[in-house]
Amino acid sequence: MPLAQAWSVALVGLEGHLVEIEADIAQGLPKTTLIGLPDTSLSEARDRVRAAVVNSGEKFPDRKVTIGLSPATLPKTGSHYDVAIACSLLAAAGVVDNERLRQVAIIGELGLDGRMREVRGALAMTLAASRSGFERIVVPELNAGEAKLVPGIEVYGMRSLRQVLALLRQTEMPDEDPPRAEPRLISESLTRVPEVDLHDVLGQREGRKAIEASAAGGHHIYLHGPPGSGKTMLAERLAGLMPDLSTEDSLEVSAVHSLAGLLTNDAELVVRPPFIAPHHTASLPSLIGGGSGMPRPGAISCAHRGILFIDEAPEMHPLTLDTLRQPLESGFVEVHRAAAVAKFPARFLLVLAANPCPCGLAGIPNKICNCTPQNLNRYRQRISGPIKDRIDIQRQILPAARGVGDTDQPESTAEVAARVRLARERQSHRYQGTGWSLNSQLPGPILRREYPLDEASQRLLEDLYAEGSLTARGFDRVARLAWTLADLEGATLPNVAHTHEAFQLRTGAPLTPLTDERPLRKAAS
Numbered sequence: 001m002p003l004a005q006a007w008s009v010a011l012v013g014l015e016g017h018l019v020e021i022e023a024d025i026a027q028g029l030p031k032t033t034l035i036g037l038p039d040t041s042l043s044e045a046r047d048r049v050r051a052a053v054v055n056s057g058e059k060f061p062d063r064k065v066t067i068g069l070s071p072a073t074l075p076k077t078g079s080h081y082d083v084a085i086a087c088s089l090l091a092a093a094g095v096v097d098n099e100r101l102r103q104v105a106i107i108g109e110l111g112l113d114g115r116m117r118e119v120r121g122a123l124a125m126t127l128a129a130s131r132s133g134f135e136r137i138v139v140p141e142l143n144a145g146e147a148k149l150v151p152g153i154e155v156y157g158m159r160s161l162r163q164v165l166a167l168l169r170q171t172e173m174p175d176e177d178p179p180r181a182e183p184r185l186i187s188e189s190l191t192r193v194p195e196v197d198l199h200d201v202l203g204q205r206e207g208r209k210a211i212e213a214s215a216a217g218g219h220h221i222y223l224h225g226p227p228g229s230g231k232t233m234l235a236e237r238l239a240g241l242m243p244d245l246s247t248e249d250s251l252e253v254s255a256v257h258s259l260a261g262l263l264t265n266d267a268e269l270v271v272r273p274p275f276i277a278p279h280h281t282a283s284l285p286s287l288i289g290g291g292s293g294m295p296r297p298g299a300i301s302c303a304h305r306g307i308l309f310i311d312e313a314p315e316m317h318p319l320t321l322d323t324l325r326q327p328l329e330s331g332f333v334e335v336h337r338a339a340a341v342a343k344f345p346a347r348f349l350l351v352l353a354a355n356p357c358p359c360g361l362a363g364i365p366n367k368i369c370n371c372t373p374q375n376l377n378r379y380r381q382r383i384s385g386p387i388k389d390r391i392d393i394q395r396q397i398l399p400a401a402r403g404v405g406d407t408d409q410p411e412s413t414a415e416v417a418a419r420v421r422l423a424r425e426r427q428s429h430r431y432q433g434t435g436w437s438l439n440s441q442l443p444g445p446i447l448r449r450e451y452p453l454d455e456a457s458q459r460l461l462e463d464l465y466a467e468g469s470l471t472a473r474g475f476d477r478v479a480r481l482a483w484t485l486a487d488l489e490g491a492t493l494p495n496v497a498h499t500h501e502a503f504q505l506r507t508g509a510p511l512t513p514l515t516d517e518r519p520l521r522k523a524a525s
Helices: 045-055 082-092 122-131 141-147 161-169 205-217 231-241 247-260 284-288 318-322 325-330 373-380 385-389 413-430 444-450 455-466 472-489 496-507 520-524
Strands: 003-012 015-026 031-035 064-070 136-140 154-158 221-224 307-310 332-336 341-345 349-354 393-396
Touching (some): 003 082, 003 122, 015 082, 122 141, 205 349, 221 231, 231 307, 231 349, 284 318, 325 332, 393 496, 413 472, 472 496
Parallel strands (some): 136 154
Antiparallel strands (some): 332 341
């Protein structure tokens, strides 16, 4: 038949769109035309497909060939349409059955010899095909591991166009040499959670309390102190306190990592919250996402449902750091390009670490800082006020006192993680059916209306707000943090002591107990 159709998938961000690939063979001079808003890599598919078809032992039509990709208004980018284009072309030529072809989605890039090469985003594309009703999908063999993570769809990992044609013809599968995995351009260490334990951290009672509260409620945290005081140690151990991802979150995180090229060839679902630690010299597109043509996810999206750790935060360019403002509030990022607008999830826990000044000795007992007041001010202002206002917990980390007779036996990660898990279960039960699961996600109006604090706590926060110690955003953030502290203790409702401690955690004041509830304003300050 002179006309045939195949199906593939286009990705705009993480959103998948089915693409119908039509091939028409008509009388006329030999020419191949590709229409439907293809980018450069897709336009070159004409030459790749021609060589792959011929080198696979099939005859390329020597007539006028038109290949259309619908919907025509959707920009299409990438080389993963190659196999579907070749199959639709051969179906139009009568080589394979078109009805059988239309029942399967196909993704994969072709080499000139007909081999199938792996592509990025196979997991996200398989998810889109499954949600659109497809029961079978053909992918390159190197992508079969991640594609099989999607339930409810049969995945065929193929090595070459010859094997795909044998599948469609229902004939014996030809033998092919196993494919060679392409080297990863992005280090897998970016998403590997450090294998460290909290019992390695001696002392640091306030720092340990801060990261426990951060993990329990999903609160952003800012650690500052002199070099070598333990800021990075605490940040790395924060990842171990967080519970495993739910099945739905695992699929979403794995789809982002697939699109970013972070999944290994023997892929498994990402079950642990990712730990992403970009260098402080990272560019804005690498942090937010972008690139030419169709945007790709950046570090903040790869940290979705996990931790984004920025060490030496004042050394990062202020404009780059300030781009985190919107994702911190909304939980997603939209990357606008001329070709398309891509939306990526970005609900991460932000951890900032910083020295107090360029020399690292400002405000440290028994140390002399050599920085001028101007340099000190300039350094501290590199983390803007709006960013700090979005951070729930601020802690100064000083070197722990050490001695020969130290008998301190700090809790292990497993012990603290058990409390964190119970606190998160209480939050999940409390917010069941609301769409939120953590205290930090609760909108301010809902928090004040449906989950109010007791009268003493409310009065304390109102006094602090009146004297300018809290902003309107800070008012709600202290209330959320008070709920987290109550959840860690198993209390049904935060009391004024929880609220007082939450205020201290937010402002960086030393953690001292509230001994006199009458002069609340004085005690809190």
